[in-house]
Amino acid sequence: MNQNILVTGGTGYVGCVLTPKLLKLGYNVRVLDIMWFGEECTKQFEDHPDCELIQGDIRDETIVKRALAGIDTVIHLAAISNDPCSDLNPKLTQQVNYDAVKSLVRLSKNSGVRRFIGASSSSVYGIKSEPDVTEDLPLEPITLYAKLKAATEPIILTEKSADFVPVCIRSATVCGYSPRMRLDLTVNILTSHAVNKGLITVFGGQQKRPNIHIDDITDLYALLVEAPAEKIAGEVFNAGGDNYRVIEIAEMAREVVGGDVKIEIADVIDERSYHISSEKIKNVLGFIPKRTVRDAIADVKKAFENGLIPDYQNTRYYNIKRMRELYH
Ligand SMILES: NC(=O)c1ccc[n+]([C@@H]2O[C@H](COP(=O)([O-])OP(=O)(O)OC[C@H]3O[C@@H](n4cnc5c(N)ncnc54)[C@H](O)[C@@H]3O)[C@@H](O)[C@H]2O)c1
Known part of the structure; x- marks a missing residue:
């Protein structure tokens, strides 16, 4: 069992549900987050004995190296996480949503991380006429946010090796x-x-x-921590309800x-x-949203x-x- 998990962006919308869930499952969780949205939500986990909160920027390699020490699994959520925010400052978006991901994956591998779970988005598909958008369809991202999500997937997945299991989740819009x-x-x-x-x-x-309920997407990230490597290594999965x-x-x-x-x-x-198909994750991991x-x-x-x-x-x-x- 992997013991030590780093959640980047762990004080964000998804992270604030995921982090307590991982702690409840018995993991040691380190959160690395610049904390753009304040500290309010962290009250529920910052005093937990198995939780360490580092306020820092994923663009800062020194902090990232410190955050990665002793980590088995990275769940990478930190991002400028929607279209209008990405368009507001494209240079910053490029740095956070692309450059920093590239270096985070490299540093993770160097540091002995064995599993890397990337939060991609179903917006990478753009506008599709197919009734069910499956993972093998070509990506036609429209916005900067979606283009960078699409561009980071191969950066993460090509690092697959015998002792490094990368996987990307194309999440539907989260709700709840x-x-x-x-x-x-x-x-x-x-x-x-x-x-x-x-x-x-x-x-x-x-x-x-x-859409996908926040309790389902966070269940999925938790499931991926333990999922058999041979089923997920180098794979991309849609996740929608x-x-x-x-x-x-x-x-x-x-x-x-x-x-x-x-x-x-x-x-x-x-x-x-678009209408995404989540058959692959159901067939491979038995994951079916419950909410x-x-x-x-x-x-x-x-x-x-x-x-x-x-x-x-x-x-x-x-x-x-x-x-x-x-x-x-
Ligand atoms: N919420 C959704 O509907 C949805 C859908 C698909 C994919 N995603 C992806 O899931 C992830 C989490 O989304 P969310 O809704 O929780 O977003 P969010 O904006 O609530 O959280 C992102 C977190 O990342 C942190 N962050 C941003 N830049 C950082 C940096 N340079 N260094 C360190 N921390 C930084 C922010 O402070 C924030 O806490 C994102 O990668 C997002 O793109 C979200």
């Missing part, structure tokens, strides 16, 4: 509650609008968007939130539309009701607003 909440992700935005404004604005609405049109998600949010919620349709801004988009909507609604997301307009819930504060 995290102690480091993001309200800039499709299901979460629509739920927030329903709860806080009673009005859901849908841009277009006919686009299909694959429900595939709905955006308008269908809005209607679901209206129904789950209840009360008088209106839906208005505005001009389409983001035309990306639904409806569950995610209900979880986010409950989090608002319980005061866990105070002030829904706070910039820390929106990556682009936070990045503008930091870099402009």
Whole structure:
């Protein structure tokens, strides 16, 4: 059993659910994160005896070497993690989402890391007409964010060797509650609008968007830590749950939130539309998401009701607003 895991970006939206999960499973977890979104969510794990939190930049090789000491598995989440943030400062994005990944993989291998799990994105496919987008289809990334995700996959996967197991996950858009909440992700935005404004604005609405519940994607990362090397080494897997049109998600949010919620349709801004197939990961690892988009909507609604997301307009819930504060 691998004992020591480094989670880069471990204080982000996905990381704040994954890190406590790994600790609960009995791993020693080191988190390396620049902590752009504050320290609030780390309270739940920073005092854990098996957790070490390093505030630092993955572009800094000295810190990365320190963070990698004694590590068996790296789960690499740290990134400028959506399209508008990536476009805001392309130079920084290139450094964080590409250059730093290249050096992180090299340094991981040199340091004796045996497994490297990379968080890619289903946005690498771009707009596809195929009814089910499988991993073997050509990548047609549209945005800088997606292009760099596509470019880093081979950098990670070609390092495969007898004692280095690299794997990349093309995650659907994640949804549901995290102690480091993001309200800039499709299901979460629509739920927030329903709860806080009673009005859901849908841009277009006919686009299909694959989603995955945050508890499922974090279960998957945890599963990959122990998955048989021969099944995953050098592989890329789609990971998605429900595939709905955006308008269908809005209607679901209206129904789950209840009360008088209106839906208005505005001009389409983001035309990306795809339906990903997650058959490969099901066949190879038996991984099937257990939660639904409806569950995610209900979880986010409950989090608002319980005061866990105070002030829904706070910039820390929106990556682009936070990045503008930091870099402009
Ligand atoms: N959330 C999604 O819907 C989704 C979908 C597909 C893929 N992904 C990928 O999953 C990963 C996690 O996404 P998330 O939603 O948790 O994003 P997030 O923005 O909430 O978290 C990213 C974390 O990385 C940290 N970080 C950024 N630059 C850093 C640097 N230079 N050094 C150290 N830390 C740095 C940030 O402080 C943040 O805590 C990302 O790689 C993202 O691209 C996310």
